[in-house]
Amino acid sequence: MILAATVTRPSFTGALFAGSALPVAIIVLIVLVVWYVAAIPMNAVLSQPLIDQAGGGLANTLSISWSLPRPVLPAPHQVMAELWNTVFTVAPWRPRSLLYHCWVTLSSTLLGFMLGTILGVALAIAIVHVKALNRSLMPWIIASQTIPILAIAPMIIVVLGSIGLTGLVPKSLISMYLCFFPVTIGMVKGLTSPDPMQLDLMRTYNADASQVLWKLRWPASVPFLFTSLKVAIAIALVGAIVGELPTGAQAGIGARLLNGSYYGQTQQIWAALVAAAVMSSGLVWLVGFIERQVARAMGAKP
């Protein structure tokens, strides 16, 4: 059904209600049921004494397991309540607001994404044009990604902090560090994607390297660029959150996660996770949206 929906391209609402809505609804339902059921045994340590006190029974078990103030696993409606309270009942510029924290993380995500994209594209252009760089630079680029980011994030934060750089920039640098990689890999592939005939054509015109780059390699690489950017923006968000963890940052999704776990506020953790997931899919969707506009301007077959 999903396949049919994408092939025939019905209207957005049409797709929502006719094509994919039912399967999606079923999956969501299954997740919710499993979640609610799992909350009962997982919260048993805390809830069992209270249930016994109340005299046991199914009704008590359910109502108490799903409404603990500091549950191990909060029930979905508790997470929803936390989201509601921190999004709609507080002004967005107050530190109590989840939106405020989202913005803090989002701003370093976007800065890191931008820097990472520029670095990634620059490296790819260099690698494609200078044969020696391909062999000398590539191993380092790959090695850079084998180092666990959790291990070096604190070092980056501390080192930059010691020279007076705190807040946005160090976090962005971690995002950049993570997200330049898929851009470089994708763009090396994209910049070398023109077929020999398209390149020979440039040669017959005696075009110079920069003309070949801007009139052939670059436009040919655009589909590869967007594929990379979708991966890059998602991991830029992960990088920003990771960058907020080691410093005990005051704000951001990472700070909410850390705070929540210090004080056993699992609803807060889950709400932050939901916020991160929503932001991440929103960003990926946005890149995809821009991709479609660009593809149309570049004459892609609809």
Next chain:
Amino acid sequence: MAAASVIEARELSLTFETADGPVYALSKVNLTVHDGDFVSFIGPSGCGKTTLLRVIADLEQASEGAITVNGMTPEEARRQRAYGYVFQAPALYPWRTIERNVALPLEIMGFGATERAERIARNLDLVNLRGFEKKFPWQLSGGMQQRVSIARALAFDPKLMLMDEPFGALDEIVRDKLNQQLLELWARTRKTVVFVTHSIPEAVFLSNRIVVMSPRPGRIIDVIETNFPKDRTLDIRETPEFLKVAHRVREGLRQGHSYED
């Protein structure tokens, strides 16, 4: 004095070194193309027609022998943008509209915007593609795309046109029409054309000299001069003189093939 020679090849050989050993693509090719000639290379596929054209265009380097284009090395000639090359496939850039595809060489060679617009219009006119300026390549048929690629090669007005089976993938009706148009263009502009084909009627109809090649190693086995009027039409294909030339080409090709089948 005879017309100046545009292309001079002497004892030209080219061997591709491949993983499975050497491939002898060209062997001791001698060829002279004069200013204003329409020369066709004809031969079975794999006989080195494309390779020879690519050597002239400096897209491939000969292993032995000498070749000059406009009295220079092919590289110097290429740097001076001496020729327009039409590939076997249209090789249009899919993200450019038709007019911007034709504009590509003009942009690279630094023509101004008004000059570009004028040349785009003139050359799209020439290949009967007015009204398709804003279309993208995929919106055009194969024949139309190949005509765009011809307009693109003509756009910067090179004196020499190198055309590698430009109509090879087209059906016969379209092909006939394009042959007629190409001939008229040649008669009108006095360009020198080097044309690769494996169609005998096409070669005989278009050329004033036909170079018959044999495969492995690619050699020239016959050079046939024709003497049809410049304003000939497709009807001459029924005339005895035409059939005589076609017969001689076919004989040449058969000779070249005698080593097998």
